[in-house]
Amino acid sequence: MSMTLLGVLGLLSLMVLLGLRFPVALSMIFVGVFGTIAATTNKFYLIGMDADKAFARGIRTAMSNLSGEAFEAASNYNLLVIPMFVLMGNLAGVSGMSADLFNAAYRWMGHLRGGLASATIAACAGFAALSGSSLAAAITMGRVALPEMKKFNYSDSLATGSVAAGGTLGFLIPPSGGMVIYAVLTEQSIGRLFMAGVIPGMLLTLLFIGAIYQTVLRKPEAGPAGPKAPWPERRAALFAALPFFTVVGITIGGMYTGFFTPVEASAVGAFLAMVVAILRRSLGLRAVREVILETMKASATVFLILIGAFVFIPFMSITELPGQLVTLLTSLPIGDYGVLLIIILIYMFLGMFLEGIAMLVLTIPVVLPIIASLSFGFDPALADMKMIWFGVLVVIVLEMGMISPPVGINVFVVKSIAPDVPMSHVFRGIWPFWFAMALMLVLLMLFPRIAVWLPMTMVG
Amino acid sequence: MKRIKLPIWIRTLDRALVILALLGGGAALAFMVFVSSFNVVIMRKALNAPIRGAEDLLILSLVIMVAFAIPFGGRTGAHIEIELLESRMSPMFARWSMLIMRLVAGALMLTMAYQLIHAGQKATKFGETTQQLLISYEPFYYLLALGVALYALVILSDIYQLAKYRRIQLLLWGEVL
Secondary structure, three states: OHHHHHHHHHHHHHHHHHHHOOOOOHHHHHHHHHHHHHHHHHHHHHHHHHHHHHHHHHHHHHHHHHHHHHHHHHOOOOHHHHHHHHHHHHHHHHHOHHHHHHHHHHHHHOOOOHHHHHHHHHHHHHOOOOOOOHHHHHHHHHHHHHHHHHHOOOOOOHHHHHHHHHHHHHHHOOOHHHHHHHHOOOOOOOOHHHHHHHHHHHHHHHHHHHHHHHHHHHHHHOOOOOOOOOOHHHHHHHHHHHHHHHHHHHHHHHHHOOOOHHHHHHHHHHHHHOOOOOHHOOOOOOHHHHHHHHHHHHHHHHHHHHHHHHHHOOOOOOOOHHHHHHHHHOOOOOHHHHHEEEEEEEHHHHHHHOHHHHOOOOOHHHHHHHHHOOOOOHHHHHHHEEEEEEHHHHHHHHHHHHHOOOOHHHHHHHHHHHOOOHHHHHHHHHHHHHHHHHHHHHHHHOOOOOHHHHHHHHHO | OOOOOHHHHHHHHHHHHHHHHHHHHHHHHHHHHHHHHHHHHOOOOOOOOOOOOOHHHHHHHHHHHHHHHHHHHHHHHOOOOOOOOHHHOHHHHHHHHHHHHHHHHHHHHHHHHHHHHHHHHHOOOOOOOOOOOOOOOOHHHHHHHHHHHHHHHHHHHHHHHHHHHOEEEEEEEEHHH
């Protein structure tokens, strides 16, 4: 049997297992193990080894991968940033820093038409700088912002749409869980990827605010203006948000200036968030318990799925399927950007059904060699920058998936906070933001420097 | 949906998972935060004398955290499943396919636990140690194996619940503590 066919069969089996509600991580481990047995046996049989010996070799390789790759994922120093940033986000939530952030944005922007929704986006962007999780951002900000928007008669679709879309910024603005996983899977620098996410993250925030402005221009009743806060109140709100700016300034600033590595920054950030929570007396026994268990739960999701990816990737390499796909796609007369467009459209389609992190680990082993083989106008010496640029693109497409029907996960999170809002209204509200993300993708494709300028300037 | 009173062995398992996650995971997280922050801010930046082997200790504490997180995540619904096609399946097919898939998952996790023990037995012999302090990975392979075996037990509890109650009731830690 040809290796390519084995690879295709492996991918089909993976789809069947996922469809049967087998956990994504376990599906990857299952296909990785049995695929490695089949592919290794086939490989050695084809070069003349006895069938029995080839099979024994296949089993040995698969079992060795199973334990070795699992331990490798669990002991990867770079992955320390995942629990640390999750912890930092959870501590920021209990300390009230997220509420302060919304309050400050609200005081400064609430009097504008659609201002509360814009304040929600700004606060989500700020919270994203404390937490790498889009769900955490959507839940935390949704709880604070949705009741306020309801109070000021915002339309349900604009209110819920802005929270669902704002939450996705947590996946792009560093520290981003998606970027850490992409970095580990593609062996890129986490620090550079984080830097690459800054400008696109800010631009996307502005595009989201633009989408709100455009919505309220069309339908002014969707986002009525709130009362104008007097200047002393605005200054006081900004002052109350000072701990947030301090924590973000030290951690993220420290990382960008090279004072901390990403791992060190994540630990220092968690430490500072804990200090703020202690000083504000919000870290009681119950809160400590919640913070630890929430962090453990979120870490479990990421680590088991990474173990799955670590076991699955060697199988894909043995089958050489990604290489065959590279040959196929590069032979098409559509150019580098045509191939990229196909990949992005596939991601958008998958994003309708798959969860972001799952989609990332499932697709990267196949997509990465394709991207590596194309130039996109990058100098060969800047091949790493090309992978970083692509990482930012992927993260934005995954964000689109988080709010795309029928299974946009952020939409469900928002629905859980606003149970009286029909699902159709929530999905109607996300479209302006979805198109803003699509526009961001186009901008990034036309001007890759939006992503790579900062890492190139600061790290070289 | 009404909460089911689960049998004592599942309640004991739940309690054990929460306590392990809270104490083991909490200690590992606290260790990571304090050692890493102290090492970088005080020892490395202020005193220019970084703690020797700090990275080794952080890696080992990460393994501990992962070992306790995986089974806890399994019982709290942290491991991602794609539920898209379930609504299109007949209830009977959905239930039986889930049962069979859980059996396969349990066997897979037990195999993984066994292989981790096997790898742990060879770790010292093959010089698998941390880079600076040369701490053998052997006990940490066993700990990860324990975590994976506990996850297999969680899957067994899922199978029991599916067979008996036709649904899986996830752990709510507020009920346990």
